Amino acid sequence: MTDRKVLISGAGIAGPALAFWLRRHGFHPTVVERARGPRPGGQAVDVRGAARGVIERMGLTARVRAECVDERGMAYVAADGTVRARMSVHAFGGEGIVADLEIQRGDLARLLYEETRSDVEYLFDDSIATLTEVPGGVRVDFERAAPRTFDLVVGADGVHSRTREAAFGPESAYLRPMRAYLAYFTTPYPDDEGWFLLHNAPGGRVVGTRPDRRGRIAALFSFVSPPLDVDRRDAAAQRRILAERFADVGWRTPELLAAMADAPDFYFDLYGQVRMDRWSAGRVALLGDAAWCPSPLTGQGTSLSLVGAYVLAGELAAAGGDHRTAFARYEQVLRPHVLRCQQLPAGALSGFLPASRAAIWMRDRSMRAMTSRPLRRLATRAFFDKADGLTLPEYVPAR
Numbered sequence: 001m002t003d004r005k006v007l008i009s010g011a012g013i014a015g016p017a018l019a020f021w022l023r024r025h026g027f028h029p030t031v032v033e034r035a036r037g038p039r040p041g042g043q044a045v046d047v048r049g050a051a052r053g054v055i056e057r058m059g060l061t062a063r064v065r066a067e068c069v070d071e072r073g074m075a076y077v078a079a080d081g082t083v084r085a086r087m088s089v090h091a092f093g094g095e096g097i098v099a100d101l102e103i104q105r106g107d108l109a110r111l112l113y114e115e116t117r118s119d120v121e122y123l124f125d126d127s128i129a130t131l132t133e134v135p136g137g138v139r140v141d142f143e144r145a146a147p148r149t150f151d152l153v154v155g156a157d158g159v160h161s162r163t164r165e166a167a168f169g170p171e172s173a174y175l176r177p178m179r180a181y182l183a184y185f186t187t188p189y190p191d192d193e194g195w196f197l198l199h200n201a202p203g204g205r206v207v208g209t210r211p212d213r214r215g216r217i218a219a220l221f222s223f224v225s226p227p228l229d230v231d232r233r234d235a236a237a238q239r240r241i242l243a244e245r246f247a248d249v250g251w252r253t254p255e256l257l258a259a260m261a262d263a264p265d266f267y268f269d270l271y272g273q274v275r276m277d278r279w280s281a282g283r284v285a286l287l288g289d290a291a292w293c294p295s296p297l298t299g300q301g302t303s304l305s306l307v308g309a310y311v312l313a314g315e316l317a318a319a320g321g322d323h324r325t326a327f328a329r330y331e332q333v334l335r336p337h338v339l340r341c342q343q344l345p346a347g348a349l350s351g352f353l354p355a356s357r358a359a360i361w362m363r364d365r366s367m368r369a370m371t372s373r374p375l376r377r378l379a380t381r382a383f384f385d386k387a388d389g390l391t392l393p394e395y396v397p398a399r
């Protein structure tokens with residue numbers, strides 16, 4: 001077995017999941033994460049289709065279920081709270097807009113870290129500074145730790161991946177912005193509805209609340225906009241943008257905006273998809289959002305990361321650590337599935353963020369129609385069965 005020392009950049013979902021499977025197959029992974037610990041934040045993310053099989057094979061189904069968010073479904077509401085359209089969690093066999101296996105992103109990241117920390121080396125509060133391919137390995141200079149050489153490096157450092165930048169070139173070549181922004185944060189307000197509620201306002205704006213597992217409400221804001229001149233790390237400027245854009249919106253918007261200043265986990269980003277012709281260059285490979293971010297609109301990001309981690313580790317093991325063979329197989333097995341999951345049905349963005357009152361009314365009507373019997377099969381094909389499109393290969397773990 002060759003190429004066994006693997007550096008993984010990013011301890012989100014994809015990174016620790018890859019570390020889990022690499023350990024099972026007898027590799028020695030190290031994970032470097034910029035944050036000081038597993039990063040909290042994010043709303044409920046869906047575990048769909050083939051990813052359920054991966055969680056099952058990890059032996060984690062019971063733990064994930066125990067930490068699941070108990071959401072009853074999703075509903076669009078008017079400014080006075082009247083429900084305009086709703087979709088229960090049981091619609092579409094538990095694979096609808098709200099899936100029946102939903103866990104908060106921060107909880108899943110922590111759980112995967114806890115499952116791996118006893119036999120995986122984690123370097124928190126650090127980051128790759130430079131990567132240099134040397135004979136038989138990759139020399140890595142870190143921002144804080146001493147330089148080291150690894151057999152392979154995997155970038156699982158999210159949609160703005162620094163590993164991708166270092167090994168493949170600038171983000172602008174791969175990230176396709178989608179003319180809309182998204183923000184999430186936890187509020188101190190209690191939840192007594194159990195529903196994911198969304199209120200649209202004209203101008204392509206939506207405000208939402210979701211129950212979290214601790215009985216509080218997490219807030220979601222999203223709006224249509226061309227790319228804005230705002231620094232990704234300037235949370236104060238991002239908060240100002242939200243406050244201005246949503247100043248005239250009713251429903252619970254004022255109290256949610258008031259909670260934004262003290263939120264411990266404020267998250268703000270542009271919607272976008274990552275498209276790449278190749279996910280590896282020499283001894284460096286990409287995984288998860290770094291390689292193929294499908295955008296949160298698809299609801300597939302977490303599931304694809306879990307499946308991708310399983311396949312990448314499995315192919316490395318099957319090839320005896322030979323990265324050339326393994327990286328080629330990884331792409332062959334996964335790319336068609338990723339491309340399917342990245343496809344957004346026409347009107348997905350304008351359906352989530354309708355521009356006018358009339359468009360909001362139409363969207364509510366089509367959501368009601370979608371759950372009716374005649375249209376349910378059509379909607380399933382357009383939206384909800386993509387995650388099933390891969391039969392997980394069998395890889396025999398060493399332990």
Ligand SMILES: Cc1cc2nc3c(=O)[nH]c(=O)nc-3n(C[C@H](O)[C@H](O)[C@H](O)COP(=O)(O)OP(=O)(O)OC[C@H]3O[C@@H](n4cnc5c(N)ncnc54)[C@H](O)[C@@H]3O)c2cc1C
Nearest residue numbers: 010012013014034041042043127157158288289296301302
């Ligand atoms: C805070 C946060 C909240 C999110 N909330 C949601 C949500 O509510 N709904 C949703 O659908 N998707 C959300 N996402 C995206 C979602 O997690 C991903 O689509 C999906 O789970 C794929 O996971 P990933 O591991 O590839 O990327 P991510 O989960 O984004 O993880 C990437 C990790 O890499 C780390 N990192 C970044 N740069 C560096 C660097 N230079 N060096 C070392 N480490 C680095 C990040 O801190 C992060 O821990 C969120 C992501 C983050 C980071």
